[in-house]
Each structure stands twice: as C-alpha cells, then as structure tokens.
Amino acid sequence: MKGNTITTGGNIPLPGQQRPSTIILTQTRRFGIDIGSYMNALRAAESIDFPQHAKLYDLFEDILMDPHLSSVINKRKSAILCSVIEYRRGGKPDEKINEQLRSPWFLRFLGDAFDAxxxxxxxxxxxxxxxxGWLNYIFIPRKHYDPVRKLILKRQHDITGIPWDEFDDLLFIGEPRSLGELAKAAPWVIYKRNSTADWAQFAEIFGMPMRKYTYDPDDESALEQLKENDANQGSASSWFLPDGCNMDLVESGNKTGSSDLYKSLVDTCNSEISKLFLGNTLTTEAGTKGSQALGTVHGKVEERIAQSDRKFILNLxxxxxxxxxxxxxxNTSGGEFCFAEPKMIDPTTKMNLFTQASSLGLEISKKQMYDELGLECPENEKDTIKRPQASSFLPQTDAIEEEEKRNALSEKKPPEKKKGGFRNWWKSFFVKAPEAGNHGAPLEW
Structure with a gap:
C-alpha cells in the first residue's frame, strides 16, 4: 500500500469511484451537550491504551458554532493568513518555490496547520x-486517526487500523496526546449556551406583561370562557385564579437585577474565552475601564502571541x-522560509525619502519610484534620476550659506552716529589737540 492516497467517503460509493474509501465518514453529532457529556468525551480521549477522540471532536465541532469563540480563533489565525511567507536562498527570494507559496493550496494548508x-x-x-503540476494535500479527519499508535481508522470508533507509515508524504502537526485549547474553552461555551437559553426563557416569560384572570369557582363555564378568550389574544403568560386566591412572584434578593445576572455570566464566559486565545479582553470588547495605555499593553500581549504562532509555522x-x-x-536546501515584513510607509514619507536621496547625489531608479508611489511609468525614459540642477525645486546649499554670512556681518556692524543736535555741534567747534604720537609743531610754552 506504500504510495497510495488516503480517500474519504460515505457508506455509498460516489459516482465514478472505482476503489473503496480508506475512511468511512460519519455525521457529526451536534447539540444536546452539557458538562457531563464534556467530561465523558474528555475521559475517552485521555485513555492511555485505546484513546477515543470521536466524541471530543464532535463536541469541538459543536462549540465552534459559538460566534465569540470562532471570532477570536479567526482573529488569531488571520495574523498568519494575512502575512506573506516567502522562501529565500542566499538572502534572495526563490521565485520557483514562492510561486507554490502563493497558490491557494498553501493558504488552506496554513489554516489547517494553525488548527493544530x-x-x-x-x-x-x-x-x-x-x-x-501544483502541490496539494488531503486533510485527514481528526476522528479517523490515532496519533498515539499512528493508525488510520476506517471508522471513527475503530480501535485497530492501518499504520500510517504505509502511506507516503504524511505530515503530522502537533503533539500525539494534546487535546488543544478547545478542550479548555468547551466548559465556558457550555455554561454560556445554557445561561443564554435561560436568559431567553426569562425574556419570553417576563418580557411581556402577564395577564391575570379571576373567576367564580362556582361558575364552571366562566373558566372555559376565560381560557378561550386568552387563547385568542396571542402568546403571553396567563394566570387563572379563583376569587379569593392570590399569586406573587418573589425574586431573589442577592442579585442586582434579574436580567443582569444572565448578562454577567455570559460576559464572564466571553472574557475567559478571549483571555485563553488572545491573552487579553480589551482588543475584542470595549469595557468600562478601557484606556489607550491599557489598550496598548493588551495589544502588545496579543502581538507576542502572534509572533509565537509565526515561529510555530516557520519551524514547521x-x-x-x-x-x-x-x-x-x-529542493529547499541552502535556504529558509521566512515572513516578509511589509513596508508600512505612506506616499508622503516615500516622496520625502526620494527627495532626500536625490539631494545627497544618489541615483534613483525611476521604475522603483513609480512603483512605490503607485504611478504609471512613461515609456522611453532613462531608468535613473540624477541629482537635479541648482535651478530645480531642491534648496541650494551654497546660496543658503552665503545668505547666512551676510546676515551675520550686518549684525556685527556698529550703529551709525546720529547727525545734528546741539551737543554734537558744540563738540565739533574745538579742534582736537595734537598728541605725542602726532608730528605737529611743538609748543613754545
């Protein structure tokens, strides 16, 4: 059987099917679960010698119908699916392998690998x-293999099967005895589902005004007439009491409100599920204690979990x-798979970078500039852009320096003397006497 492909199907062969299916699928059993059924499924899956996972995975399929649980899982998975993975050999992308990584099968594989x-x-x-010529893969239903004994099970409740070493190119992801994070989330989903059901029943009974009828116990026809009238008035709670009887609804005194009790339990379950998968609650729900600083801290915790998931995929x-x-x-020797870091730069910043590079005298590829700015490159143009001349839009460094020197000299020049005024005229009336250093005629006295 070495080299054969694992096939799946039902009890009735599909049209055109020539060989019997390796795996016979069984319909998933949904709903009707409680904590007792959860514990039974958990014990069966944790059996040492003959683990049975069918009940547990049926329960997983059931609880994944919960919107909050599926949303937090998809939020964490989207960090992997929305990232670009490429293969590099010698620091350069290998286009032949990257072509396979951009195909639809690889995106589906990343999702199934994360589900481990x-x-x-x-x-x-x-x-x-x-x-x-494209690669592809077959997903083996989790109920139809035993990871501990490495067996492919024809039916989900079998205890013997085909050793999976007899099949080529099988890849097992995860740990053999691991039950996954859903095993921790299941009790909270069950409590939430039961609480929501009780909440809906509470709203159905007490959300509409109740009708109270009183009748004479001696008049038998009066009771029948009241019941007939009540049935014609639509669905609502109705009470039929004989004269002299009374009925009161007594609520529990250790709670703030009837509806708040159910809402608080549902919010608690959602909060625990968010912390299990995302490590926080503020990135999924807006609480009363939310703030920008607290949201930043919670965002960093979520980013660390995303980094851990990326490392998990890269190691795989x-x-x-x-x-x-x-x-x-x-052939993947001599290289490695890695996540391509996206360049989150807005067009204005890109234009400033191109301008600064041009002012430094660096040659810029026109094709790269048009591609980065999202513009269409005209034909028959040179591929590089050299430093523009002094008359271009770039500032002239020499002219700026000359202007700064002129401004500095003008600031150091002493202020001119004011002309006119009596004081200045009186000082200019007398001639300045010669000094020793001058070569005038010596005085006789």
Whole structure:
C-alpha cells in the first residue's frame, strides 16, 4: 500500500469511484451537550491504551458554532493568513518555490496547520497533481486517526487500523496526546449556551406583561370562557385564579437585577474565552475601564502571541517539511522560509525619502519610484534620476550659506552716529589737540 492516497467517503460509493474509501465518514453529532457529556468525551480521549477522540471532536465541532469563540480563533489565525511567507536562498527570494507559496493550496494548508493549536493536532497527506503540476494535500479527519499508535481508522470508533507509515508524504502537526485549547474553552461555551437559553426563557416569560384572570369557582363555564378568550389574544403568560386566591412572584434578593445576572455570566464566559486565545479582553470588547495605555499593553500581549504562532509555522516549514518538499521535487536546501515584513510607509514619507536621496547625489531608479508611489511609468525614459540642477525645486546649499554670512556681518556692524543736535555741534567747534604720537609743531610754552 506504500504510495497510495488516503480517500474519504460515505457508506455509498460516489459516482465514478472505482476503489473503496480508506475512511468511512460519519455525521457529526451536534447539540444536546452539557458538562457531563464534556467530561465523558474528555475521559475517552485521555485513555492511555485505546484513546477515543470521536466524541471530543464532535463536541469541538459543536462549540465552534459559538460566534465569540470562532471570532477570536479567526482573529488569531488571520495574523498568519494575512502575512506573506516567502522562501529565500542566499538572502534572495526563490521565485520557483514562492510561486507554490502563493497558490491557494498553501493558504488552506496554513489554516489547517494553525488548527493544530486549538484542536490538538493535524494530519495531512501531500501529493503533486499530475495534470497541473501544483502541490496539494488531503486533510485527514481528526476522528479517523490515532496519533498515539499512528493508525488510520476506517471508522471513527475503530480501535485497530492501518499504520500510517504505509502511506507516503504524511505530515503530522502537533503533539500525539494534546487535546488543544478547545478542550479548555468547551466548559465556558457550555455554561454560556445554557445561561443564554435561560436568559431567553426569562425574556419570553417576563418580557411581556402577564395577564391575570379571576373567576367564580362556582361558575364552571366562566373558566372555559376565560381560557378561550386568552387563547385568542396571542402568546403571553396567563394566570387563572379563583376569587379569593392570590399569586406573587418573589425574586431573589442577592442579585442586582434579574436580567443582569444572565448578562454577567455570559460576559464572564466571553472574557475567559478571549483571555485563553488572545491573552487579553480589551482588543475584542470595549469595557468600562478601557484606556489607550491599557489598550496598548493588551495589544502588545496579543502581538507576542502572534509572533509565537509565526515561529510555530516557520519551524514547521523549515524543519518538518523539508523531506516532503524534496520527495515532491522541491529542493529547499541552502535556504529558509521566512515572513516578509511589509513596508508600512505612506506616499508622503516615500516622496520625502526620494527627495532626500536625490539631494545627497544618489541615483534613483525611476521604475522603483513609480512603483512605490503607485504611478504609471512613461515609456522611453532613462531608468535613473540624477541629482537635479541648482535651478530645480531642491534648496541650494551654497546660496543658503552665503545668505547666512551676510546676515551675520550686518549684525556685527556698529550703529551709525546720529547727525545734528546741539551737543554734537558744540563738540565739533574745538579742534582736537595734537598728541605725542602726532608730528605737529611743538609748543613754545
């Protein structure tokens, strides 16, 4: 059986199917779960010798219908799916391998690989499509393999199966006995679902005004007439009491409000689920104690979790998938997979960088500049832009320095004497006497 492909199907063969399916699928059992069914599924999955995961994964499929749980998982998964992964050899991207990484199968594979974190593990089988030449893979249902004994189970409740070493290009992701993060989230989803059901029943009963009827106990026809009239007035709570009888609704005194009790329990369950997968609550819900500083701290915690998920994916690609890639004709030796960091620069900043580079005398590629600014490059133009002349829009350094020197000299020049005035005329009336250093005639006295 070495080299065969694992196939899945139902009890009835599909049209055109020539061989029986390796795995016979069973419909997922949904709803009707409580804490008792959760504990039974958990004990069956944790069995040492013959673990049974069917009940647990049916429960996982059920709780994933919860909107809050699915949203926080998708939020964490989107950090992987929205990132660009590329293969570099010698520091340069390898376009042949990156072409495979941009294909739809790789995006689906990243999602299934990440699901090993919330669901415990993932098993896939790779193959190359003979018609298109693209790589592809088959996802093995988690209920149909035993990760501890490494068996492929034909039916989900089997305890014996086919050793998966007999199949080529199988990749197991995760730990054999790991149950995943969903095993921790399941009790909170169950409590939340039951509380919401009680809340809905409370709203149905007490959300509308109740009708109270009193009748004469001696008049039997009066009761029947009241019931008939009540049925014609629509759905609402109705009470039929004989004269002299009374009925009071006594609420518990240790709670602030009837509806607040259910809402508080639902919010608590959502909060615990958010902390389990995202490490915080402020990035998913707006609380009364929210602030920008607190939101920044919670955002950093979430970013660290995203970095951990990225390392998980890179370790999978760089270490565990190298033999599979080589067997399928893709040589990944001498290089590594990495996340391409996006350049989050706005067009104004890019234009300033190009202007500064040009002022320093650096040659700029026209094609790169047009691509970065999102403009269409005209044809028949030179590929580089040299430093512009002095008459261009760039400031002239020499002219600026000359202007600064003239301003400095004008500030050091002493102020001119004021002309006119009696004091100045009186001082100029007398001639200044010669001094010893002058060569005038000596005085006789």
């Amino acid at each position: 974190i919330p669901q415990g593990n993932t098993l896939v089988q790779f193959y190359r499509d003979k018609k298109t 690609l760089n270490y565990e998938m190298t033999d599979i890639f080589l067997h399928l004709g893709i």
